[in-house]
Amino acid sequence: MGHHGWQGNPPGTEQEARRRIVEAATACLDRAGLAKTSLSDIAAEAGVTRQTVYRYFPGLADILGAVAIAGVEEFAVRMERHLTSFDSPAEVAAESVVFGVRAVPEERYLSLLLQAGEGDFFTGAVTSREWLALGARILRNVPVDWRSAGVTTDEDFAGLAEVLMRLFLSFLRSPSTPPHTDDQLRELVRRWIGPALNPRG
Known part of the structure; x- marks a missing residue:
């Protein structure tokens, strides 16, 4: 599992990484709404690259689904x-x-x-x-x-x-x-x- 970024505090497990990406997405949605939230925004909020986000979620829709399910x-x-x-x-x-x-x-x-x-x-x-x-x-x-x-x-x-x-x-x-x-x-x-x-x- 890649540990680059993460605002200097890398997750210890894949589950933790996914949870933090979902939390970052939730923060972006609360702040800007769906229309103005992109995968790049979520990656920036989590302190990682887009490639890192793709490692855990195939696309934006999958992240939104995880936010909803939470x-x-x-x-x-x-x-x-x-x-x-x-x-x-x-x-x-x-x-x-x-x-x-x-x-x-x-x-x-x-x-x-x-x-x-x-x-x-x-x-x-x-x-x-x-x-x-x-x-x-x-x-x-x-x-x-x-x-x-x-x-x-x-x-x-x-x-x-x-x-x-x-x-x-x-x-x-x-x-x-x-x-x-x-x-x-x-x-x-x-x-x-x-x-x-x-x-x-």
Whole structure:
């Protein structure tokens, strides 16, 4: 691992190097915004060359993704808190889609994935193993009677999370014309996903 630069304080591990590049990117974004942040700016902020940054990230979009993911835990906490006000698995499923569609574009760092300038970048992030595992964890932590809906195993939660996240992604990337209101979107998801989560006798 190259140790040149780094403002005289080289990282000890590759993980530390990546973390410091992400922190440098976050500082640049906070100061100048996405439109005025380049890979060269991030390298300068970290005290390294562009070549060093490329050693850890293929391009700017990948750095933006890392910045966004660094803030995803806070987003997950807010989503969990919101979903706990709903009483059934079907309601939680519908509301998770509505919350994601409305909240992600307003998130300071998560929204960077939408603006990264590469059409499949956001799709790749949301459907990654890490994000799907996060979705499953959020659902599992919401205190509704998942067992009554037949959702009991890790595989069940993972599958439901993937369906909901892909649905959320579709509505986010390709909104209806005219766009659905929150209530319309909520009802649409309840109508077609809800029956699969109704209590089973």
